[in-house]
Every structure is written in C-alpha cells, then in structure tokens.
Amino acid sequence: MDKFRITMPSPQSYIRSLGPISAAIFDDRGIIIDCNRQFTALFNGNFEIGKTPLSELLPDENNLETLRLRWENSQETGENVIVKANTGPAAPSEIRCSLCSAEHGERKMHILVLHDKGVAGELSLLQQFSGTFIKDVNLGVLLVDNEFRLVDVSELACSILGIDRQQSINRPMEDIFQSVPKEHQLVQRTLLDGVLVRNHGVSWTNNRERYELLMDSNLLRDEAGNVVGAYVIFKDVTNLRSLEQQVQRSDRLAMIGQIAAGTAHEIRNPLTSIKGFLQVLNRTFYQTGMEREQGYTDLMLGEIDRINELVNEFLLLSKPKNVTYDKIDMSSVIRDILPIINNQAVLHNVTIQYQSVYQIPKIVADRELLKQVFINLCKNGIEAMVQGGTLTIIERVEYRERKVHVEVHDAGPGIPAFLIDKIFDPFFTTKDSGTGLGLSVCQRIIHDIGGSIRVSSKGYGTTFTVSMPFSPS
Incomplete structure (x- = not known):
C-alpha cells in the first residue's frame, strides 16, 4: 500500500475525529465533498459542498496533484508544506498542511488537513472555542450565511428541531423547514435584515415532543462591516417553564385546598339535613302516588349528590x-x-x-x-x-x-x-x-x-x- 494512502471504514468519521484540527475531503477533480466543523469555521463557510474547487480555497494551488507532489517531497526533506488560504477578507493566511489519499469501498478520495502556523495560531484558539461552543450539550446553535443557507448546526439543535445535520448543511433554511408554515418557522429570513431577538420565548413541537425554547440571535459582519451571516442560539427551558407552571398551580391548589378544607364541613352539614328531609318527602310522594312531585325530589337528590362529589374533589386538592x-x-x-x-x-x-x-x-x-x-x-x-x-x-x-x-x-x-x-x-x-x-x-x-x-x-x-x-x- 502507498505510504500516503489510508484505508478506513469512513473518511467522514476520520475528519470529525481530529478535534480542533481543520480537515476536508476532496474528490479526484479537486472538488470539496465534505469537511468538519473546524474547516467550515476556518473559511467562514465561504464554499459550497460538491461545487467549490481546491483552487478557490488555496489560491496558489492549481490542483491536487501539485499539492500531493509537494507533500511527498516534504516527507523526504522534512520541511513543512505551507499554503496560503482564503480564510477571510484580509490577506491569505499562511497555514501548514498535510495531504493523504483515502479509500472507501471503490471510491478514492483525498484528505486535506490544515495545521495552524504563525498568525494562524490565534485562529486556532478561535477554532477550538467555536468547535467546543457548537458542541455544547446545553445549547442549540444555528449558523447561516448571507444567502440564508445553513452553514453549521449543533447536535442539540438537530435533536430538538428534528433535522439531519449531513442533509441540512449548505441548504436554504426554507428547504430545511419546508414542512412548517413560513410564519411558524423558528428562524426567519428577516434575521439577515437586522430583525434580532433577545430572550425570546418560543414553543416547538417535534413529533409528539413539545419544547419551550429561549432564543437569541445576532448578525455576523466582516472587518468592513458587511453582513456575512447570522447566528441563532437557543436553550431548552422546557423543564424550567414546566417547574414554574407547577409551582404556580401548586400555589393555587394549596389555596383552594385550604378554603375547601375549612368550608367542606359547613357545606356538608346543611346538605345532610336537606338530603334527609328530601328522602322522607320522596318516600311519602311514592306512597301517595304523587309521581310528579316524586320526580322533582329525585332531581333535587341527584343535584345534592353532585354537590357532594364536588366537595370531595375540593378536599382532594389539599394534601391527601x-x-x-x-x-x-x-x-x-x-x-x-x-x-x-x-x-x-x-x-x-x-x-x-x-x-x-x-x-x-x-x-x-x-x-x-x-x-x-x-x-x-x-x-x-x-x-x-x-x-x-x-x-x-x-x-x-x-x-x-x-x-x-x-x-x-x-x-x-x-x-x-x-x-x-x-x-x-x-x-x-x-x-x-x-x-x-x-x-x-x-x-x-x-x-x-x-x-x-x-x-x-x-x-x-x-x-x-x-x-x-x-x-x-
């Protein structure tokens, strides 16, 4: 086997196991076909899976073959391979890279790994923060570009919103949530126009599960002040909202229970007397053949039983x-x-x-x-x-x-x-x-x-x- 070629169950799982290191997979034509979150953050999402060639990301590299030869020579000389990367509106960043071939079944791919060097060291820290932040189990995060396409999304957001990350990245948000009426979609295109929210409470239903979310959003701008995208962050506060509602209901129930416990005795005493006399009248009407009057007393006895049942339910509101x-x-x-x-x-x-x-x-x-x-x-x-x-x-x-x-x-x-x-x-x-x-x-x-x-x-x-x-x- 070629020493620069690796065989693995899944190149995609490999690049996602690299921690804070940026990595991407290219096909034989030099077109990017997948990447990890760190790679997306490094290039600010300014590429399109399945369309963007290597030369747009690394302007000095004409094709993969040239870069592969540079990498092979570096293994003989021990020198690093430094490339210039279009990571933002400023001058291209100089970054150390490595390249290897990968096989998945009969398909051949190329894995590009970018290691930070020099001024890119600062970017590495931001990448690590970005990677850790978006994986935070307590936060849902969505990152969109200025064309309202999803650039990245956290695992918690995928779980709550019921979307598949691999199928959603680089797709328009309207397509991802096309099954939801436009006015009820969690993220609106007006976000890019500056319509932002702070501590905005929303409800979201995924299948039979209902979530209470607390949402924030903001715009992302480049050094010139131009809008390049936006982010949405939300926290699942379902348990907190449920707890608040339970406390409020418990307070009301406790108050009603105290009132019921204090008045039930006073209510039942006269009811017992009224019911007793009505039963006597009911028996008398039956014996004398006064069917209409007996019907009236039957109706009144039934209503008294209903009152008794209501009093019993009141009493159950206090602690059993x-x-x-x-x-x-x-x-x-x-x-x-x-x-x-x-x-x-x-x-x-x-x-x-x-x-x-x-x-x-x-x-x-x-x-x-x-x-x-x-x-x-x-x-x-x-x-x-x-x-x-x-x-x-x-x-x-x-x-x-x-x-x-x-x-x-x-x-x-x-x-x-x-x-x-x-x-x-x-x-x-x-x-x-x-x-x-x-x-x-x-x-x-x-x-x-x-x-x-x-x-x-x-x-x-x-x-x-x-x-x-x-x-x-």
Missing part, C-alpha cells in the same frame, strides 16, 4: 391524608382498573388496547391514588372519542433515567395549542358538565409521588404521559 406509600407494580395497578375502564369504553364504542412491560420495576406510591389518576385519564380519553375509536395504554421503562412511563393515548380531536397550557389549571374544563378539577387532582397526586405528568397533542389525538422514578432493587 392517610396516604400509604409502598413498593407497587405499575402493571398490576393498570390491570386492576381495566374492568372499570372497559365498562366505560363499551358505552362509548371504544376499544381498549394495553401494552404492558414484563417484570416492570416497582415504584413507591399509593396504589389507590394511582388508580384514581389512571381512571381519570382513561375516562377523559374515552369521553373525547365521541365517534368511537381506540384508547391505548402503553408502559415504557427508561433504565438510564430510572423512570417508568405510562402513556394514555386517545384518538379524539386533540387539544388546541392555545388551550394545552391551561388544562391542569383548577376549574378549567372543555366539558359542559365538568368541574375542571380532575386533572388538577391527578397532577397533585403524581407530583406528591415525585413524578411528572405531561400532555401532548398535535392535530389528532392526545397523549398523557405519567412518569415516575424507580429505585434499583
């Missing part, structure tokens, strides 16, 4: 009393409530589909309170499917996060985006006869266990995900 925490099997809780859910489903022409996990890890919780949570969630899902359908209950285990997840998914019309943030608020309901306390109670129970409950809805169907931590056995 006599809670018994124990290690329980989540699958057994779901199986216990299935007969109740099935009876409700039959009345609404709904089919129940349950996917369990074998030997699911045990969690610490109150069994009866968990039953109440899942009965409520399943009941809501069944009632949402007015035309019938399938209610799906899915168990999942995330061993890395040490969490058990239970998803309750209905095939109803979904929840509008402008309402989805309100559904856990006390007294908020979309039902004609609902109290708006069911989901608030469910959230309080799950939070007391140390878990979380999330909702997602995207045009069709709604999914509630209950997540609870488990400890190693």
Whole structure:
C-alpha cells in the first residue's frame, strides 16, 4: 500500500475525529465533498459542498496533484508544506498542511488537513472555542450565511428541531423547514435584515415532543462591516417553564385546598339535613302516588349528590391524608382498573388496547391514588372519542433515567395549542358538565409521588404521559 494512502471504514468519521484540527475531503477533480466543523469555521463557510474547487480555497494551488507532489517531497526533506488560504477578507493566511489519499469501498478520495502556523495560531484558539461552543450539550446553535443557507448546526439543535445535520448543511433554511408554515418557522429570513431577538420565548413541537425554547440571535459582519451571516442560539427551558407552571398551580391548589378544607364541613352539614328531609318527602310522594312531585325530589337528590362529589374533589386538592406509600407494580395497578375502564369504553364504542412491560420495576406510591389518576385519564380519553375509536395504554421503562412511563393515548380531536397550557389549571374544563378539577387532582397526586405528568397533542389525538422514578432493587 502507498505510504500516503489510508484505508478506513469512513473518511467522514476520520475528519470529525481530529478535534480542533481543520480537515476536508476532496474528490479526484479537486472538488470539496465534505469537511468538519473546524474547516467550515476556518473559511467562514465561504464554499459550497460538491461545487467549490481546491483552487478557490488555496489560491496558489492549481490542483491536487501539485499539492500531493509537494507533500511527498516534504516527507523526504522534512520541511513543512505551507499554503496560503482564503480564510477571510484580509490577506491569505499562511497555514501548514498535510495531504493523504483515502479509500472507501471503490471510491478514492483525498484528505486535506490544515495545521495552524504563525498568525494562524490565534485562529486556532478561535477554532477550538467555536468547535467546543457548537458542541455544547446545553445549547442549540444555528449558523447561516448571507444567502440564508445553513452553514453549521449543533447536535442539540438537530435533536430538538428534528433535522439531519449531513442533509441540512449548505441548504436554504426554507428547504430545511419546508414542512412548517413560513410564519411558524423558528428562524426567519428577516434575521439577515437586522430583525434580532433577545430572550425570546418560543414553543416547538417535534413529533409528539413539545419544547419551550429561549432564543437569541445576532448578525455576523466582516472587518468592513458587511453582513456575512447570522447566528441563532437557543436553550431548552422546557423543564424550567414546566417547574414554574407547577409551582404556580401548586400555589393555587394549596389555596383552594385550604378554603375547601375549612368550608367542606359547613357545606356538608346543611346538605345532610336537606338530603334527609328530601328522602322522607320522596318516600311519602311514592306512597301517595304523587309521581310528579316524586320526580322533582329525585332531581333535587341527584343535584345534592353532585354537590357532594364536588366537595370531595375540593378536599382532594389539599394534601391527601392517610396516604400509604409502598413498593407497587405499575402493571398490576393498570390491570386492576381495566374492568372499570372497559365498562366505560363499551358505552362509548371504544376499544381498549394495553401494552404492558414484563417484570416492570416497582415504584413507591399509593396504589389507590394511582388508580384514581389512571381512571381519570382513561375516562377523559374515552369521553373525547365521541365517534368511537381506540384508547391505548402503553408502559415504557427508561433504565438510564430510572423512570417508568405510562402513556394514555386517545384518538379524539386533540387539544388546541392555545388551550394545552391551561388544562391542569383548577376549574378549567372543555366539558359542559365538568368541574375542571380532575386533572388538577391527578397532577397533585403524581407530583406528591415525585413524578411528572405531561400532555401532548398535535392535530389528532392526545397523549398523557405519567412518569415516575424507580429505585434499583
């Protein structure tokens, strides 16, 4: 094998393993076909994959063959190969380089590696900062040029936005997000006109996952003050926003619970008396054949029962009393409530589909309170499917996060985006006869266990995900 030729599983993975060193892959014609982030940063993205020849980046090098001969001679003499690179509007930078051939299958390529020298040492530090910054796991970063093409993007941004980095680099932003209506795209072309944002909160939905993002943007200018591109930086603050909302709801629930606990006794006493006398009247009307009057009392007794149920829900908003925490099997809780859910489903022409996990890890919780949570969630899902359908209950285990997840998914019309943030608020309901306390109670129970409950809805169907931590056995 030629000593200047290497064989590897993937030249692309090789150049991305070089850390802060800039590297690119060229074909036999001298056209750049791939590069790492450091190479993109070194040339400020002023090239196009699949089109730009070597001579545009290294103006003194006519072709790859000449550069290859210089590199081979340097191995005999021990001298460095110095090239001039068009790294910016100033004079070309002098940079030390090396070159080798690569084979991937039957395809032959050439790998150009640029090592910093002299004044380029300062650029090396910037490159290292740039490479580290864009890989920061806590930040989403997008870099666009003055033609609104994506020059680079961080891994976190790819994950949250649902894009593939290799397929997106050097493509127009409109093409990358063509499935999203223009007015809802995360990055607008007006960014290049100076329409910048600071600490701008936006929501983004990727499949069933909803993210809350805090976004900043700014322009990039050359030494002459001309706009050469722009960047967008965002941070995922979903957990923080969720925590703030939970605290606000908890405060409201605590206040309502205190009011309910103080007034429930005063409400129930007169209700008990009224109900007792109505039952006496109801029996008397029945015995004397006064059917119309008996119907009135039946109606009043039913309304009193509704008031009692509302008072009971109020009391559940305060911290539950006599809670018994124990290690329980989540699958057994779901199986216990299935007969109740099935009876409700039959009345609404709904089919129940349950996917369990074998030997699911045990969690610490109150069994009866968990039953109440899942009965409520399943009941809501069944009632949402007015035309019938399938209610799906899915168990999942995330061993890395040490969490058990239970998803309750209905095939109803979904929840509008402008309402989805309100559904856990006390007294908020979309039902004609609902109290708006069911989901608030469910959230309080799950939070007391140390878990979380999330909702997602995207045009069709709604999914509630209950997540609870488990400890190693």
